Amino acid sequence: MEQNPRGHRRRRRAIEITLAVGVPIALVALWQVASTRGWIDRRLYPAPTDIVDETRTQFDQQDRWHDVWVSTRRVLLGYAWGAGFGLLFGYLMGMTRLVRVALEPTLNALYTVPKLAVLPLFLLIFGFKERPVIAVIAVTVFFFVWIQAMAALLTVPGGYREAASSFGASRWQTFRHVLFPASLPQVFVGLRVAAGVAVLTLIGVEFVFAPGETGIGYVINQGRIVLLPRQTYMGIIIAALMGVIFISIVKLVGRLLTPWAPNDRAVERG
Amino acid sequence: MLDSASSSRGETASDDTVATSRGLDPAKISARDVERQFSTEDGELHALGPFTVDIADGEFVCIVGPSGCGKSTFLRIVAGLIRPTGGSVEIRTRGTTQNPTAMVFQEYSIYPWKTVLENVRFGLDVAGVRKRAGNERARAYLGKLGLADRERARPDTLSGGMKQRVSIARALAVEPEILLMDEPFAALDAQLRTVLQEELLHLWQTDQRTVVFVTHSLEEAILLGDRVVVMSARPGRLLASVDVPFDRPRAPEIRAIPEFARLQAELWDMLRREVEAHLAEQAGMPASDG
Numbered sequence: 001m002e003q004n005p006r007g008h009r010r011r012r013r014a015i016e017i018t019l020a021v022g023v024p025i026a027l028v029a030l031w032q033v034a035s036t037r038g039w040i041d042r043r044l045y046p047a048p049t050d051i052v053d054e055t056r057t058q059f060d061q062q063d064r065w066h067d068v069w070v071s072t073r074r075v076l077l078g079y080a081w082g083a084g085f086g087l088l089f090g091y092l093m094g095m096t097r098l099v100r101v102a103l104e105p106t107l108n109a110l111y112t113v114p115k116l117a118v119l120p121l122f123l124l125i126f127g128f129k130e131r132p133v134i135a136v137i138a139v140t141v142f143f144f145v146w147i148q149a150m151a152a153l154l155t156v157p158g159g160y161r162e163a164a165s166s167f168g169a170s171r172w173q174t175f176r177h178v179l180f181p182a183s184l185p186q187v188f189v190g191l192r193v194a195a196g197v198a199v200l201t202l203i204g205v206e207f208v209f210a211p212g213e214t215g216i217g218y219v220i221n222q223g224r225i226v227l228l229p230r231q232t233y234m235g236i237i238i239a240a241l242m243g244v245i246f247i248s249i250v251k252l253v254g255r256l257l258t259p260w261a262p263n264d265r266a267v268e269r270g
Numbered sequence: 271m272l273d274s275a276s277s278s279r280g281e282t283a284s285d286d287t288v289a290t291s292r293g294l295d296p297a298k299i300s301a302r303d304v305e306r307q308f309s310t311e312d313g314e315l316h317a318l319g320p321f322t323v324d325i326a327d328g329e330f331v332c333i334v335g336p337s338g339c340g341k342s343t344f345l346r347i348v349a350g351l352i353r354p355t356g357g358s359v360e361i362r363t364r365g366t367t368q369n370p371t372a373m374v375f376q377e378y379s380i381y382p383w384k385t386v387l388e389n390v391r392f393g394l395d396v397a398g399v400r401k402r403a404g405n406e407r408a409r410a411y412l413g414k415l416g417l418a419d420r421e422r423a424r425p426d427t428l429s430g431g432m433k434q435r436v437s438i439a440r441a442l443a444v445e446p447e448i449l450l451m452d453e454p455f456a457a458l459d460a461q462l463r464t465v466l467q468e469e470l471l472h473l474w475q476t477d478q479r480t481v482v483f484v485t486h487s488l489e490e491a492i493l494l495g496d497r498v499v500v501m502s503a504r505p506g507r508l509l510a511s512v513d514v515p516f517d518r519p520r521a522p523e524i525r526a527i528p529e530f531a532r533l534q535a536e537l538w539d540m541l542r543r544e545v546e547a548h549l550a551e552q553a554g555m556p557a558s559d560g
Contacts, residue, residue, distance in 0.1 A: 006398055163379040166349050167393040167444065168369060169415065181383040260382045 017085060046230045051237070054230035058114025064219070067236065071202055071216040074130065075246065079198045086142045090149020095175065096182070099149070107146065115140040116204055123209065133205050140201045141194040148190025152183035185261035186252030195250045199243040216242070280478070298362055298448065298480045299348060305356035305505070306343050316505040318343045320357055323499055323508055327362075330481045332476060332491035333542065335501030336548040341484045345450050348482060349373045360414070363447055368397040372446035374437050378430045380425050386412065387421035389436050393444035411439040414473065429461040447482045451549035456486060467493060468522050477521045488537050492530060495520060498542050503548040510540055525545075 028048055034040050035047035042050070058064050089107070093100040115136055121134035136193055164174045206217025216239050223232030254261075291406055300434060316341030323333050333341045346352045347359055349371050361388035363370040372393065380389045394404035415435040426435055433455055441449055455463040474481060474494075479507050485491050491498045492514055501508040514533070516524050524530055 031342075056376075159377065159379050160376060160381065162346075162351060163375060164396070165351055165391075166371075166373040166375075167370075167396045169396045171397050178381065181381070184383075220293065258383070260426060 010214050019095075032263075043231055046233060051230055055234045055237075057235065058231065064234075064238075067214050067216055067219050068242075068259045070212070070214045071206070072242065074215065075137060075198050075202050075242070077204070079141050079195065081134065081137035082141025082198070083145045083194060085138070086145025086190070086194070087149050087187070089142075089185075090187075091153065091180075094150045094153025095171075096180070107143075111143050111147070112259050115201065116208070119133075119205060119208060128209075129211050133202070133209065133211065135208045136205050137198050137201045143197050144194040145187070145190045145195060148193075149183065149187050152186035152190075153179055155186070156182040171220075181258075182257045185254075188250070188258065192247055192250045192254065193211045195246045199239060199246060203239050278548065292504050296327075296362060298329070299323075299325040299482070300326040300360045301348070301357070302359075303357035304342065304344065304347060304354045304359055306352070306531065318347075318504075318506050319354075321501070321507055322357075323511070325480060325482060328478045328480055330483065330494060330496045331499055332483045332485055332495035332497070332503060332518045333499045334485060334488060334491050335506055336503045336538070336541065337486075337554075338544045338548060339501045339506035339544070341501055341506060342452050345373070345452050345482060346482050348448070349450050361448065362467070369393060369444040371448045371450055372441035372444050373452065374441045376433070376453045378455050380433055380436050382425050384425075386417060386420065386423050386425065386428070386436050387426065390439045392440055394527060397444065407515060408439070408443050411443045413441075415439045417468070424496045429462075430458050431466060434458065434466060435469075436548065437475040438473075442473075442477075446479070448482065451481065451483045453484055455490070456527050463490075464522060469492065471520055484491070488534050488541070489525065491519070492516075492533055492537070493525065496536060500537060501544075503544040503551065510537075512537065 004170040027228050032043070032047045032049065035042050035045050035050070046054070055064075077217030081256060089103070118139065119132060119136050122135045126132045126135060160182055161174065164178045169177065202215070203220065206215040207221045210218035216235050220232050220239065223229060223235060289329070294380055300324045301321060301322035303322055305321070306317045306318055321340070321344060325535065332343070335341045343352070347354050348361070351373075361370055381392070384392065387405065389410040390412055391404045393409060395401075397542075399407070409418070412526075417432065417435055417439065420428070420432065420455075425436065428436070437454070437506060447515045455466050458466065471494060483491070483494060486503075488498075495514050498512045498514060499508065500509065500512070502509045515529065516527075
């Protein structure tokens with residue numbers, strides 16, 4: 001049908017890239033014009049350039065880097081604890097039937113509890129410092145990682161295990177050579193989702209409780225309180241960037257550790 | 271897993287053996303009234319037996335039978351992967367290798383996260399062979415299967431035929447006394463299957479290891495085997511054991527000999543009734559392979 005398939009494909013690709021890049025640029029430009037021309041209320045919908053200016057002054061005068069650092073630390077610590085225990089429980093329960101039978105109903109029940117709801121308890125238990133914030137993030141991350149790790153082990157094709165048994169592999173050898181690597185791609189899906197959720201949770205917690213009145217969530221919420229929407233916009237953008245960067249790092253590590261796994265882009269393109 | 275089955279895979283010698291094609295040699299594998307039941311949601315499934323067969327040292331035996339007759343189950347019992355619920359399987363080992371048996375599976379058996387070399391070395395790693403010696407041995411078998419230049423490749427870059435070569439090399443690398451093959455070529459296209467059959471013939475003729483080869487294809491069974499064992503529909507029993515009269519070394523060209531077609535027709539006659547029985551049973555029961 002198509003006379004020149006290569007040229008056709010190149011042209012289609014060019015159009016796709018133009019759309020993918022062009023549409024967001026056009027939207028931002030439209031926003032800029034709408035706001036500066038007064039089509040929309042500039043106080044509530046500040047122009048992108050206003051937000052950039054605000055960000056510049058705030059980072060110069062109020063040391064917003066401190067907030068970024070404090071929030072990053074909370075996310076990373078919470079993530080590390082949550083992912084660590086998630087992997088531990090996921091693998092233990094995936095490997096040992098009795099442990100799974102013993103713990104799964106309890107964890108399933110706890111899974112549905114909104115994690116933010118336990119913040120008041122954590123405040124009482126851990127005191128009004130960093131630890132309750134980190135604990136809420138950790139608990140949230142835990143469930144995402146636990147579920148994926150356990151499911152990954154349970155869905156390892158029987159043929160892989162059987163081949164290992166046929167060579168007389170011990171339990172540990174089967175885990176090291178077969179189950180662990182086989183589970184990695186799916187475990188990284190869980191780790192990646194958890195990275196995004198960790199940032200979400202962080203912002204939510206900092207709205208309610210931000211020790212030392214620092215943190216990006218605090219900054220976002222404060223923008224409302226002091227009637228400075230620009231600051232809120234700035235905070236939203238910083239939180240989004242934190243999420244994107246964190247997810248990308250986890251994704252990259254996953255790629256490096258599981259080079260055999262089909263990556264998302266390849267799947268999308270078919 | 272291997273340990274769990276060793277009770278029924280002992281080294282006792284009994285002289286009341288059923289005659290094998292090799293006459294008076296003590297059997298390498300003696301299966302006596304082997305049975306296997308599986309419990310499923312619909313109740314007990316009698317998958318195999320009682321099944322009795324003797325396989326001589328160095329013999330290449332092909333097992334054919336209708337789907338679900340338990341031929342793969344039998345192979346797994348010999349491999350020590352599952353235990354029989356009745357009867358016994360005895361394997362006379364020389365005791366020189368760690369793995370008396372090694373198995374080649376139909377699919378899902380080589381590991382995508384390991385390179386070709388690492389896959390072939392897998393059995394040796396598990397057996398605690400040092401890496402250096404393991405690599406050397408693995409390379410030797412890669413060479414035999416024409417994979418010498420692919421040792422660093424990852425399996426997902428290989429064709430189906432290459433993957434099965436890796437799987438065969440992996441099984442041979444542990445130098446088992448018995449090679450078990452579970453429909454190893456079933457997933458390949460017809461041309462590739464022919465090529466791999468030829469390679470296996472060649473390989474076996476220089477190596478003369480005991481092979482138990484499960485297949486759906488009568489043609490494949492006659493081409494490769496010293497003997498074809500025909501099993502009944504589920505629960506599989508020994509229906510017939512037919513010696514293949516063609517001399518070794520064999521070449522795939524024997525397919526053109528009239529005798530070949532005659533043997534194939536004779537076996538098919540036997541099998542057809544069983545396949546029909548299987549189909550009739552399937553109408554009333556959920557399908558299950560094994």
